[in-house]
Amino acid sequence: MxxxxxxxxxxxxxxxxxxxxxxxxxxxxxxxxxxxxxxxxxxxxxxxxxxxxxxxxxxxxxxxxxxxxxxxxxxxxxxxxxxxxxxxxxxxxxxxxxxxxxxxxxxxxxxxxxxxxxxxxxxxxxxxxxxxxxxxxxxxxxxxxxxxxxxxxxxxxxxxxxxxxxEEAYSPPQHAFKQVPSSPPGLVGPRPVPDEADIDAAAEVLNAGTRVAILIGQGARGAAEEVRRIAEITGAGVAKALLGKDVLSDDLPFVTGSIGLLGTRPSYELMRDCDTLLIVGSNFPYAQFLPEFGQARGVQIDHDGKFIGMRYPTEVNLVGDSTATLRALLPKLVKKSDRSWRRTVEKNVASWWATVDREAGVAAKPVNPMAVVSELSRRIPSNAIVTADSGSSTNWYARNLRIHGDIRSSLSGTLATMGPGVPYAIGAKFAHPERPVIALVGDGAMQMNGLAELITIARYRHLWSDPRCVICVFHNNDLNQVTWELRAMGGAPKFEESQNLPDVDYAGFARSLGLGAITVDKPNQLGTAWETALSADKPTVLDVHCDPEVPPIPPHATFEQVKSAAEAVLKGDPNALHLIAQGVKTKIQEFLPGRRD
Structure with missing residues (x-):
């Protein structure tokens, strides 16, 4: 036939x-x-x-x-x-x-x-x-x-x-008028490098700066070593857009972490105080988190010219492959002898991670969601893949997860849609069946479609040589990110009819499918639960009952802003007093080291 x-x-x-x-x-x-x-x-x-x-x-x-x-x-x-x-x-x-x-x-x-x-x-x-x-x-x-x-x-x-x-019989294209043949499968992509004069101009800007900041996105993934070397030569700190979170290790003392509303305080400080900005492979859209216009001289590298110069008035724009372009740039840079800027950046980074640990240790009812990711960071395998969903849990993924080793991670960065956390994890397991995969998912996204995709995991788990696929559910019965956005935008109290979620036994559902299942409703259970899930011989759901009133306070928020939001919430939020208490306890960790409750 x-x-x-x-x-x-x-x-x-x-x-x-x-x-x-x-x-x-x-x-x-x-x-x-x-x-x-x-x-x-x-x-x-x-x-x-x-x-x-x-x-x-x-x-x-x-x-x-x-x-x-x-x-x-x-x-x-x-x-x-x-x-x-x-x-x-x-x-x-x-x-x-x-x-x-x-x-x-x-x-x-x-x-x-x-x-x-x-x-x-x-x-x-x-x-x-x-x-x-x-x-x-x-x-x-x-x-x-x-x-x-x-x-x-x-x-x-x-x-x-x-x-x-x-269903028709296939017939190939012929050597004939108005028929179009094709070549055998395969594609070798170009690695374009800008003209040397443009590379020289970029080097002049970077060499002239005394407080250099680097912003990297997913387009810098193949150039991690080149970015690290340029940061060492220029004494720069390196901030990461969310899609570039896994490009450089957070163990490097000059890596300031994520940038933006979900970002870290040292990234905010890096952009606030720099005089030179190098952007590599990032289309980070929020200009308010970049240096003030005119404050910093800018250089941008991107393989696609249509994304050049869109977010900041950069002085030199280099259209080319990030790895090849940075390699051409490196020999033209002069190592800075004054390392005071680098020392400031590293001090800010060390202080931030200490603050994150203290904030994760703040008592909550029942479990502090920050602790969920902080405890994972202490135990995560160095070859793990992490997927994150959209919601308040994304804050803790962005700020609390420390990337090291060969860890890969991603989320819906630009569309920021709910629902991809679990299917991303399934895709990751098919891409790398030999690696452990962890999905960080809010209960809203889990109810939207994550529960159904647990069935898919159960069906195909036998194909994965490493059986570990951990779905961690931030179980707070609240569409929490929107709840906080309501509070922040004019101080509207939580509207329970739109925000409250039905209570679901996520672990119970997983158990019914033959998957591993762990319920956590006390803080002292969290570390052991992660260890059990990460050593399990089958995919596991970690159902963590979290406090919905732990605030995702932006790192640049002042006490005055927190106080203003709290006063607005008192207009009628059903959990106002607990909310204010959690906000104060969390924010105070930035100012009173060692204070936990």
């Missing part, structure tokens, strides 16, 4: 080295699903519980593997459900290819069941490359270009394949 279009699609994916397709079935892709069966499930069809989760899993896989992630869904509702995950890929610059079905060509335009104008629907999210395949000869070039574009442009692309075409 001749190969069908669906058969060829899977064969070409195998040639590209694709091992998993994260998907959910439906009759709009029945022809492709049939081909999976004929191909002995190669690549593996990984069934998510929802198409959005399939897309998130593909994003997580791509983030942690460095390879393109493939997701697939049926026509109509399935294609619609992929969108949130694909926008997550677009905004975080992650290579993902979506393969979606469509109504049979004979029914198009007839208001047929599940007929949606997918080209219009996808034209923004897959703006770099979107094509509907309407004849078999079109497929090789379309699929190859979708993958090559996703990899080279670091973006989502999409391939629409009508249902009837999937």
């Amino acid at each position: 001749a190969d069908t279009v669906g058969d060829y699609l899977l064969r070409r994916l195998r040639e590209w080295g694709v091992e998993e397709v994260f998907a959910y079935p439906g009759d709009g892709i029945n022809g492709i699903v049939t081909s999976f069966g004929k191909a002995d499930n190669r690549p593996r069809f990984v069934q998510a519980r929802h198409e959005e989760m399939a897309a998130f899993t593909a994003v997580g896989y791509a983030k942690f593997s460095g390879r393109v992630g493939i997701c697939m869904a049926t026509s109509g509702p399935g294609a619609i459900h992929l969108l949130n995950g694909l926008y997550d890929a677009k905004l975080d610059h992650v290579p993902v290819v979506a393969i979606v079905g469509q109504t049979a060509r004979s029914a198009m335009g007839g208001s047929y069941q599940q007929e949606v104008d997918l080209q219009t629907l996808y034209k923004d999210v897959a703006s770099e490359y979107l094509v509907e395949v309407n004849v078999a000869e079109q497929l090789p070039n379309a699929l190859d270009r979708a993958i090559r574009t996703a990899e080279s442009r670091r973006c989502p692309t999409a391939l629409i394949i009508p249902a009837d075409l999937q």
Whole structure:
């Protein structure tokens, strides 16, 4: 029997080295699903519980593997459900290819069941490359270009394949007019370096500075050693955008940690006091956390010119590969003999980590959420992968988790959507089945979709050589980040109807699936619980009952600001007194070392 279009699609994916397709079935892709069966499930069809989760899993896989992630869904509702995950890929610059079905060509335009104008629907999210395949000869070039574009442009692309075409016999493109061939799979990316005159200009700026700050994002990941060397030569401190949190170890004394509203105090101080700023591979959008305009001379390095000079009025803009550009820059830098700025940065960093430890030790009811991540930091394996969700738990991931060794971590950085923490973890396990994975997830995100994806973990856990996949739930029965945003924006008290969550036994649900399950409702249980979960022989849910009134106070907040917010909350917040007490106890750790309760 001749190969069908669906058969060829899977064969070409195998040639590209694709091992998993994260998907959910439906009759709009029945022809492709049939081909999976004929191909002995190669690549593996990984069934998510929802198409959005399939897309998130593909994003997580791509983030942690460095390879393109493939997701697939049926026509109509399935294609619609992929969108949130694909926008997550677009905004975080992650290579993902979506393969979606469509109504049979004979029914198009007839208001047929599940007929949606997918080209219009996808034209923004897959703006770099979107094509509907309407004849078999079109497929090789379309699929190859979708993958090559996703990899080279670091973006989502999409391939629409009508249902009837999937079942037709495949015929390759010919050496003929109006047919387009394709080359064998493979892509070698360029490593461009700016002109030497521009490198010289950047060196002049950095050499002239006396208080140099470096901001790195995920685009600096391949240049960690070069960033470290430049920081040593210039005496700079290094702050990290959230997507670049895992680029440099927090054990380095000049690494100030995350920047921004979820950032650290030494990063705030670094930007406040510097006179020179080097930005490497970051599109950090919050200009208010960068130096005052005109305060610092700036240099920016990015591989994509459209993101240059957007956030700060940089003086020298270098479009090029971060590693190659920094290597060209290094010989032109002069080591600074005055190390007073570096000593100040290191003193601020040491003081910050001491403060974080004290804040995590503040008594709370029942468990301080800061302690959840601080206790993890003391025990985390050096080859772990950490995923974080969006919510108040993201604050503690950003500030309290200390990166060291080969730890990788990520979250939905730019879209900041709820829900990717658990599917990211699944994608990470498929990317690196030999490494432990930890997801830090709020109970809101867990109820939204994390619970269902525990079923996916239970289904595929036998494929992972290292069985450890720890899902840590910050269980506070509150949509906590929004609650704090309500309080901060004009001092509105918590509105319980929108904010309170139903109480769920997350550990109990995990146990029902055959997963490990640990409930923590006392502070002294936390360390042992992490040790048990991180040494378990199966995926484990850590259900930690946290105090929702421990405030995610920005590190630059003053006592006056905290006092003002507290006065506003007294207007009618249901837990006002406890909230104020926790805020004062937490903030005071910055000023009264050793004070815990």
